[in-house]
Amino acid sequence: MFEARLTQASMFKKILEAIKDLVENANFDCSPAGISLQAMDNAHVTLINLLLRQDGFETYSCDRSLSLGLSLPSLSKVLKCANNDDSMTIKARDEADTVTFVFESSKQERISDFEIKLLDIGNEQYGIRDSEYSAVIKMPSAELQRICRDLSILGDVVTISADKAGVKFSTSGDSGSGNITVRPTTDSSIAAEDSTTIDSKEPVTLNFALKFLSFFTKATPLSPTVTMKMSDGVPIVVEYSIEDLGYLSFFLAPKLE
Amino acid sequence: MFEARLTQASMFKKILEAIKDLVENANFDCSPAGISLQAMDNAHVTLINLLLRQDGFETYSCDRSLSLGLSLPSLSKVLKCANNDDSMTIKARDEADTVTFVFESSKQERISDFEIKLLDIGNEQYGIRDSEYSAVIKMPSAELQRICRDLSILGDVVTISADKAGVKFSTSGDSGSGNITVRPTTDSSIAAEDSTTIDSKEPVTLNFALKFLSFFTKATPLSPTVTMKMSDGVPIVVEYSIEDLGYLSFFLAPKLE
Amino acid sequence: MFEARLTQASMFKKILEAIKDLVENANFDCSPAGISLQAMDNAHVTLINLLLRQDGFETYSCDRSLSLGLSLPSLSKVLKCANNDDSMTIKARDEADTVTFVFESSKQERISDFEIKLLDIGNEQYGIRDSEYSAVIKMPSAELQRICRDLSILGDVVTISADKAGVKFSTSGDSGSGNITVRPTTDSSIAAEDSTTIDSKEPVTLNFALKFLSFFTKATPLSPTVTMKMSDGVPIVVEYSIEDLGYLSFFLAPKLE
Numbered sequence: 001m002f003e004a005r006l007t008q009a010s011m012f013k014k015i016l017e018a019i020k021d022l023v024e025n026a027n028f029d030c031s032p033a034g035i036s037l038q039a040m041d042n043a044h045v046t047l048i049n050l051l052l053r054q055d056g057f058e059t060y061s062c063d064r065s066l067s068l069g070l071s072l073p074s075l076s077k078v079l080k081c082a083n084n085d086d087s088m089t090i091k092a093r094d095e096a097d098t099v100t101f102v103f104e105s106s107k108q109e110r111i112s113d114f115e116i117k118l119l120d121i122g123n124e125q126y127g128i129r130d131s132e133y134s135a136v137i138k139m140p141s142a143e144l145q146r147i148c149r150d151l152s153i154l155g156d157v158v159t160i161s162a163d164k165a166g167v168k169f170s171t172s173g174d175s176g177s178g179n180i181t182v183r184p185t186t187d188s189s190i191a192a193e194d195s196t197t198i199d200s201k202e203p204v205t206l207n208f209a210l211k212f213l214s215f216f217t218k219a220t221p222l223s224p225t226v227t228m229k230m231s232d233g234v235p236i237v238v239e240y241s242i243e244d245l246g247y248l249s250f251f252l253a254p255k256l257e
Numbered sequence: 258m259f260e261a262r263l264t265q266a267s268m269f270k271k272i273l274e275a276i277k278d279l280v281e282n283a284n285f286d287c288s289p290a291g292i293s294l295q296a297m298d299n300a301h302v303t304l305i306n307l308l309l310r311q312d313g314f315e316t317y318s319c320d321r322s323l324s325l326g327l328s329l330p331s332l333s334k335v336l337k338c339a340n341n342d343d344s345m346t347i348k349a350r351d352e353a354d355t356v357t358f359v360f361e362s363s364k365q366e367r368i369s370d371f372e373i374k375l376l377d378i379g380n381e382q383y384g385i386r387d388s389e390y391s392a393v394i395k396m397p398s399a400e401l402q403r404i405c406r407d408l409s410i411l412g413d414v415v416t417i418s419a420d421k422a423g424v425k426f427s428t429s430g431d432s433g434s435g436n437i438t439v440r441p442t443t444d445s446s447i448a449a450e451d452s453t454t455i456d457s458k459e460p461v462t463l464n465f466a467l468k469f470l471s472f473f474t475k476a477t478p479l480s481p482t483v484t485m486k487m488s489d490g491v492p493i494v495v496e497y498s499i500e501d502l503g504y505l506s507f508f509l510a511p512k513l514e
Numbered sequence: 515m516f517e518a519r520l521t522q523a524s525m526f527k528k529i530l531e532a533i534k535d536l537v538e539n540a541n542f543d544c545s546p547a548g549i550s551l552q553a554m555d556n557a558h559v560t561l562i563n564l565l566l567r568q569d570g571f572e573t574y575s576c577d578r579s580l581s582l583g584l585s586l587p588s589l590s591k592v593l594k595c596a597n598n599d600d601s602m603t604i605k606a607r608d609e610a611d612t613v614t615f616v617f618e619s620s621k622q623e624r625i626s627d628f629e630i631k632l633l634d635i636g637n638e639q640y641g642i643r644d645s646e647y648s649a650v651i652k653m654p655s656a657e658l659q660r661i662c663r664d665l666s667i668l669g670d671v672v673t674i675s676a677d678k679a680g681v682k683f684s685t686s687g688d689s690g691s692g693n694i695t696v697r698p699t700t701d702s703s704i705a706a707e708d709s710t711t712i713d714s715k716e717p718v719t720l721n722f723a724l725k726f727l728s729f730f731t732k733a734t735p736l737s738p739t740v741t742m743k744m745s746d747g748v749p750i751v752v753e754y755s756i757e758d759l760g761y762l763s764f765f766l767a768p769k770l771e
Contacts, residue, residue, distance in 0.1 A: 080410055109442060114433055154595075179628075331690055364701065370693055
């Protein structure tokens with residue numbers, strides 16, 4: 001028997017909104033430690049890595065590990081039926097072929113339960129190494145979202161160059177070419193959430209498909225800041241921490257010039 | 258000569274928005290008692306019943322009864338030209354083939370008049386009996402609108418079950434199945450507008466096409482609450498009262514299982 | 515070398531939004547006096563006349579006159595990359611084949627620069643006479659926008675009649691016909707921005723294509739008021755002043771009945 005209760009269904013809605021356009025079916029791997037999801041997008045270009053730690057749930061009970069294979073579009077439809085301030089409980093019996101989501105309003109005047117059929121999805125594990133990166137950039141997540149949206153209007157590929165002085169996003173297309181440079185925050189009166197910090201070991205320049213970076217920024221509502229980790233020749237990591245609960249990170253291989 | 262003036266054109270705009278997608282042409286029957294409209298939707302599945310009492314108008318003058326046959330899409334276009342805080346005057350001469358709508362801004366710095374051709378629409382009268390119902394549910398109109406919208410994502414048919422303990426809306430579809438249960442409000446500190454009450458004589462369970470119920474909820478801006486009346490084998494009544502003026506109600510026959 | 519800096523990039527964005535759907539390519543003529551643009555719409559029905567005086571810029575330097583031929587859709591894409599409170603600097607070298615737009619956030623934590631290729635556009639000059647008009651109407655720009663939007667729902671052609679007593683906008687179509695009359699403001703407690711004044715030498719009645727008048731009202735964000743100048747047989751002038759900077763005006767020939 002698996003049962004986990006989140007105080008805010010809205011947090012889970014935001015996670016689904018961030019990944020549902022990249023992956024169609026995915027396993028939510030439930031273990032005593034928490035819920036994790038690893039999946040590649042349909043085009044096998046990006047890797048999604050989600051972790052929700054058990055101690056971030058209001059209640060969490062998992063006798064033994066189980067994989068909940070779900071259609072993300074179906075799950076997203078069910079989650080649309082949760083009010084933002086509803087609580088959410090996930091329930092699954094061992095060996096069951098369905099999972100139940102229960103949404104309760106704060107005063108319990110409205111209770112909803114939804115049942116979704118489980119899918120049998122092959123379980124691939126992806127080895128994710130936490131290596132040391134040439135540049136680790138923390139910046140407001142809304143700023144990254146805006147930059148991706150703006151540059152997508154002009155071009156398809158973004159070149160990200162980072163060094164101690166700043167991080168530069170460049171693109172070009174038929175209408176023109178452009179660069180947006182974000183500098184590390186020096187004004188200490190600015191809140192951490194609104195600040196940009198760059199931890200640069202050596203300058204790095206990489207090219208990425210703007211389309212996928214833009215997809216990642218759908219996770220912006222999850223966190224006020226985003227962390228990007230870059231090294232030559234390895235995928236960029238774009239990570240959104242989920243307060244008190246875990247994180248959602250995306251990996252995207254650089255384009256060769 | 259018929260002439261009636263409403264302080265708020267916005268009220269009439271809301272009524273049109275609620276019915277214009279269900280019915281194309283309809284007679285506004287004007288009598289000394291007020292304005293009424295009875296019409297079936299284009300598919301002949303639902304019945305609309307509107308009453309605006311003469312004493313809810315700012316001024317109202319009707320020498321003898323007349324039927325104003327109007328194209329609701331045309332009327333809706335004209336009403337879009339009224340500001341929400343404009344007053345609205347309807348004018349029709351006896352035997353005339355047009356009706357005039359006059360909108361005046363509160364300071365009279367802008368006056369608009371629009372003329373619409375009258376249509377000759379066969380006048381059917383529908384016998385509406387006010388019977389006693391197994392269940393009469395009063396709930397916040399926005400809540401019913403939300404439930405219809407949410408469940409429409411999952412299925413086409415909603416099963417509504419009501420008893421003293423609550424009213425349950427259920428649906429199922431390819432993505433999954435779900436139930437939303439609303440309980441009667443017990444907390445007396447909650448305003449009447451935000452409360453749910455259930456007057457249940459005996460338990461009742463009926464199925465309805467979600468599409469039509471959803472259409473009815475376009476009347477939500479008319480009233481903070483909605484009343485649903487249900488009995489086995491007879492159409493559900495979904496009624497929105499219009500403050501100081503009358504009501505707009507919809508009838509929908511249950512689907513047989 | 516040409517270089518001009520505006521404190522608010524948003525002002526230039528609003529200008530582009532107002533004209534980019536009417537004209538595809540246009541010359542920004544830069545001279546020591548300022549920047550001007552004259553262009554006819556693609557259908558050669560309307561004339562756009564823009565003037566931005568040099569003293570409205572934060573800094574302005576223009577050694578010798580040059581014409582910057584730009585694709586307005588491309589320029590509009592680049593301007594979408596400016597935040598509303600960014601400053602904007604336009605830079606062009608003499609004989610260069612590109613122009614550079616630099617956007618800087620107020621705290622300079624983000625600097626963007628975009629380069630657009632210049633186009634070689636034939637330079638037509640249009641003789642614009644400032645004649646005396648039968649009627650000069652100043653009214654809230656949002657009011658004119660609303661009237662054009664409302665009447666467009668009903669018809670294709672608007673008849674504008676102005677005299678001392680008011681200005682009447684009339685149209686008719688399949689759904690019905692209508693008139694909206696705006697009277698001069700008599701209440702002196704109303705702010706100038708919200709007032710309507712009519713300077714009428716003689717009554718005038720002209721017909722215009724609503725489609726083009728509606729296009730002009732895309733300039734509404736530029737100014738709280740709009741001025742219309744009308745005389746028999748000559749194009750109407752619809753003018754939006756741009757505070758401290760200049761104006762954007764449109765000319766549209768009347769339709770013959």
